[in-house]
Amino acid sequence: MSSIHKTVSISFKRIDSQQRKYFFVYKPVASLFWERDHFKRLMGNHRPHSHNHSHDHSHHSHDHHSGNAGKSLVIAMFFNLVYAGIEAGIGLASGSLALLSDAGHNLMDVSSLLLAWIAIKLQEIGPSPGFTYGWKKSSILVSLLNSILIFGTVGFIVYESIEKFSRPTAVSGGMIAIVAFAGVLVNFSSSFLFHKSKDEDINMKGAYLHLLADGLVSLGVIVSGLLIQWFGFLWIDPLIGLLIGFVILYGNIPLFKQSVRLSLDSTPDTIQSETVEKELKSIEGVLNIHHIHIWPLSTTENALTAHLVLKNDLSSEHQRVIKSKAREILKGLKIAHVTLETEEERENCGQIDCN
Template identity: 45%
Template sequence: MHDHDHSHTLHAGQLNRAFLIGIGLNGMFVVVEAAAGLATGSLALLSDAGHNLSDVASLGLSMVAFRLARIPPGSKYTYGYRKSTILISLLNAVILLVAVGAIGYEAVHRLQNPVPLQGGTVAVVAGVGIAVNTVSALLFLKDKDKDLNIKGAYLHLVADALVSLGTVIAGLLMLFTGWYWLDAVVSLFVMAVIVYGTWGLMNDSLRLSMDGVPAGITVEKVREQAREIPGVVDLHHVHIWAVSTTENALTAHVTIAPGLSAGEVDRVKHDLKHLLASLNIVHATLETENTHTDKDVGF
């Protein structure tokens, strides 16, 4: 078994800094937004503050996951704590969906009983929210497709920026028209955005935590491409799972054409390793069959 230092060019130092800046900016804004929401009685601001608070928790959990993933393997945890990145990604999704329930309940109640609000204050505070969330999202833009936790953080922050934009529009409309029911409508919009953004994240996280085949990889595709390598007859007993949100593993039996020399078997091993790495499978253990030797090929 070969352990590749394969992190999809994720740089721990840069990510740590991105998480810390994101947590700091959003943490300060949560305090301001919650205070403004309480002062004005705006449910839209309070629900968005709650959503932002869950994002702060999400960013914090994701940072903890990255630090745990860097702990080297030991005799008890032979993959280290890499799986924690998947469990934390799932926990983040669950936290957001719980927050949605609370927002939805209060929004329906407020829709039936609208209260007068200071639309100008709501719009100004939400405008600050657009800036905070956009800056925070940009910190994760480059790496968002390389890891599930980073993708989750990025999606949350972009959703927050869109929600804040909706709140600005609602605040201005309330200021000039007195349509105070818009406050509850924006809260319901917040809820829809969160559910839309979180559902896919939760499905991905749940599949990986159940050792399902990671997105973008199929057993059929791996077998098909392996059979194209000269000397490989077939792959079977194939198992593919995620070790972390950035690393995948595979075990399989490889049927190799009979009569190959030792050098040719080495070439097959090399080609298979190259193929699997290109499919983002960085930990592979292969057992060979029907060759001139009964030895296992492990890498």
Template identity: 40%
Template sequence: MSHSHTHHHHRHSPVEGNRNRAFAIGIVLNTAFVVVEVVYGILADSMALLADAGHNLSDVLGLVLAWGAAWLAGRQATKYRTYGMRKTTILAALLNALILMVAIGGIGWESVRRLMDPAPVAGQTVIIVALIGTAINAATMMLFMAGQKEDLNIRGAFLHMAADAGVSLGVAVGGALILWTGWLWIDPILSLVIVLVIFMGTWGLFRESLNLSLDGVPSGIDPDDVKAHLEGMTGVEGVHHLHIWAMSTTENALTAHVVKPDPDDDDAFAQTIHDRMRREFGIGHVTIQWERDTRQCPDV
């Protein structure tokens, strides 16, 4: 029985330099805005601005968390951490989702409380500061636009910024409508709508990151299709003990026992399997254990 293990070195998207720049710019801009919100929140005696400052601070922490995980994922493997620390990107995405859940829970609670007991909204200062926050968070969100499609960790940072931009815009729009109509219930209603929108995006992030943290099959990969593809290759009589999981938010791995009675060209055949798994399913780390007889390892 022989063992073949092939590797593919995955190139992260966005590239590391652009990713680091995006995180650095996002952290600096949002930290500066937190300070601005606190100062003007105190000057305008606005609890709305102070609460939004707290929400923005959680986003800064989320960016720091995602950046730290991306950096750790790039560290070399060691004798005791044979995969390195790639999985920190998955854990960071999960923690980011949990932080967002807590944040929208707090916003939702405060919105319900204000709906039952509407409070006067601060004046024009609140609207101006909220619009500045919307611009800053939208700009930061755009920095992660490309990478969030392929990297769950980057997606967590993207959703954080999108959520904050939505909250800030809601504060500004609500403030303007209230100043125009005098209807104090507009602010909490808008906040609840924003909470619902954020929750819908965050739930997907939470579910997917939780699945990957438990070594579930990454979304977009059908294990039945993978097995059928392997079994359909010339010379293969069976496939079992098939395992597919995520090593990080950008790298997937596969191990399988492949029944191939003919021992000729094992190495070349393993490379063929690797190339097809990478091309067809985005699985870059493939480990194949050859078997010559199904009776040697029953399918359990």
């Protein structure tokens, strides 16, 4: 038995029976990731970051966030998939377009949640010679793909609603209301899972808004079912389907715009270039800043490169302190990946092409 094999065996013996049961019975997928990371640590395959300690800290907190987000996505996918299947079956049996439209949107939400989960896993792939930033950008591409798919769903819902206005069919209003009430519980509970992470990741924000919108739409479907049950207003059913489509469209347009901007490496909406410049210029010894570039590495991480113009004849220690302060300031502005070049005032690099 090799020394590595013995080490792995000893490590597994240290795990008590409850932990083994958790990893290998209840969460086999989690055990795969645990074994992979544990084995990498044993092999000394942990790659040190080329940045300072403050960057390392923010990077590890991102991994923790990704783990929590991944669990939330799996839970939300499960409950929404089960509910969408039940809703679609009852919608087909009752002939309710409102239920079918809502079920279709819930299935699209499941697809979006699945893509977001895949993006999280792709972001965990480390850098390589061909992909020096790893696969971090995949989260932005997923957010763009999700937005495009949602536009297609809206088109289908609107088309079916308009068609049914011309030929309304009898539906069970009471059944519609009961199923929609279950939807309120499922969607509001699922959206709560992303309440904290929605401000950290556009994909999590998209999941939160879509699930919240689904819950509100389900409230509308309850009203639709009650009006049909009490007054026989069959035209309410396609009207609710049409309203669902426009609610989804209204929430999707801002996310689509933001996804396109991030795909084009624009400055993230949460960062103001003017604020960054002002904060960096406030550091003692910094006279100016130029050739500043800010772009998203993923939906959760941002990068910056810039030239700092310093006073002439500063010591190397003073320059090191300036860079350290700059990194701390940028970390507070949610920019963790930083590359800074310093130059003296006499060099006048800002007047020439020194990218």
